[in-house]
Amino acid sequence: MKYQHRIGITTYSFPDLKDVLAKATPERSGDCLAGLAAENNKQRLAARHVLADVPLSQFLHELIIPYELDSVTRLTVDRHNAEAFAEISQLTVGAFRDWLLAYETTGETIQQISPGLTPEMVAAVSKLMSNQDLILVAAKIRVVSRFRDTLGLAGHFSTRLQPNHPTDDVKGILASTIDGLLYGVGDAVIGINPASDDPRVVRTLLEMLDELRLRFEIPTQSCVLTHVTTTIELIEAGAPVDLIFQSIGGTEATNDSFGVTLAMLDEAHQAGLELGRGTVGQNCMYFETGQGSAHSANAQHGVDQQTCEVRAYGVAREYQPLLVNSVVGFIGPEYLYDGKQIIRAGLEDHFCGKLMGLPMGCDVCYTNHANVDQDDMDNLLSLLGMAGCNFVMGVPGADDVMLHYQSTSYHDQLYLRELLGLKHAPEFEAWLQGMNLIGSDGKLLPEAARHRLMNL
Known part of the structure; x- marks a missing residue:
């Protein structure tokens, strides 16, 4: 599936969800050396706009590493808890960020939906969050x-x-x-x-x-x-x-x-x-x-x-x-x-x-x-x-x-x-x-x- 977003007169295209995730990531040297990072901040911003509109359910259908090639992918798919995911299944990545930050969303609520989250969903929402967002939501969650x-x-x-x-x-x-x-x-x-x-x-x-x-x-x-x-x-x-x-x-x-x-x-x-x-x-x-x-x-x-x-x-x-x-x-x-x-x-x-x-x-x-x-x-x-x-x-x-x-x-x-x-x-x-x-x-x-x- 191809993803696109227009900023001004420039349309930025991303061939698949894997590329959207990579380009939306805050700059780091490892991705730059691997040739995966956004070319500039405009491309990074475009990727984040695209990512914010991706339904969480898309990550269940578009696997970034094929099931047959990777045991970690198979573990993720085979262990996915559909019942826990149901509460947030209609959300996009951007709406999920808002849900996590909401006053009404407690640590206990987050723990209830956690088994329904795949790693890619979690990585995706983190890419849309500021440092203070990451701190605030993590502080809600206690894992004992x-x-x-x-x-x-x-x-x-x-x-x-x-x-x-x-x-x-x-x-x-x-x-x-x-x-x-x-x-x-x-x-x-x-x-x-x-x-x-x-x-x-x-x-x-x-x-x-x-x-x-x-x-x-x-x-x-x-x-x-x-x-x-x-x-x-x-x-x-x-x-x-x-x-x-x-x-x-x-x-x-x-x-x-x-x-x-x-x-x-x-x-x-x-x-x-x-x-x-x-x-x-x-x-x-x-x-x-x-x-x-x-x-x-x-x-x-x-x-x-x-x-x-x-x-x-x-x-x-x-x-x-x-x-x-x-x-x-x-x-x-x-x-x-x-x-x-x-x-x-x-x-x-x-x-x-x-x-x-x-x-x-x-x-x-x-x-x-x-x-x-x-x-x-x-x-x-x-x-x-x-x-x-x-x-x-x-x-x-x-x-x-x-x-x-x-x-x-x-x-x-x-x-x-x-x-x-x-x-x-x-x-x-x-x-x-x-x-x-x-x-x-x-x-x-x-x-x-x-x-x-x-x-x-």
């Missing part, structure tokens, strides 16, 4: 997940404790973990990116984290972010696995580049459920995504990078994860060039993930060769806090010495908690108070309990 503590409740905010080490040194990782706990970091997960995918190394790290958790009765979960097949092998060998991690993409070819299939994720999810290690819930999956992953693998099928990203959320939704994390600035300036593009992408990812029904977090981060600085990241952190982001990272000194990129520090979450009056996950907050690490007001106590955690 549970394992050993409860994440995503209104008025609460969590952090992943990320104690990476360039040689997987157990003592170095343990020291960083204890340091993070003293700052009240770690209620989302204590998660290590291992330098090695050697199952023996991964098991050693898992056992160390589990011993620490049991010794101090910490109501959180651990994860070593190794490949899903390694985790399955370790589960079969009896290792203490809490969460199962995998990076995922929005096309079958992207997931192939990660060495993962939906069948593998099915197997891993079932294995995690059978372990039953959660205490307040059994959301046992942890996914990471990032705009540009499909482009970097040449696996985008002509689809813009932001729409590919939202298609990855369609994969994540299948497995009811505890955590989904957009590592927004990690892939580099080839995909998100500067602070403006990273901030916009972070707000898009958070909004789209929440709209898809996911417990969405964000790694507020950048690589050192991007045109961005810490002030940009402070801005994004603050905006995500207002938008109700479930969690961010806590990295020693904000500088990951293994992955070589800049993220948020242990201190940054203290700023956001004080600014917005946000609490930890309730079970973790009770533990922090019991350890005399925070007071009844939720604020960190000076030097409190340090001797207890350091006496290992």
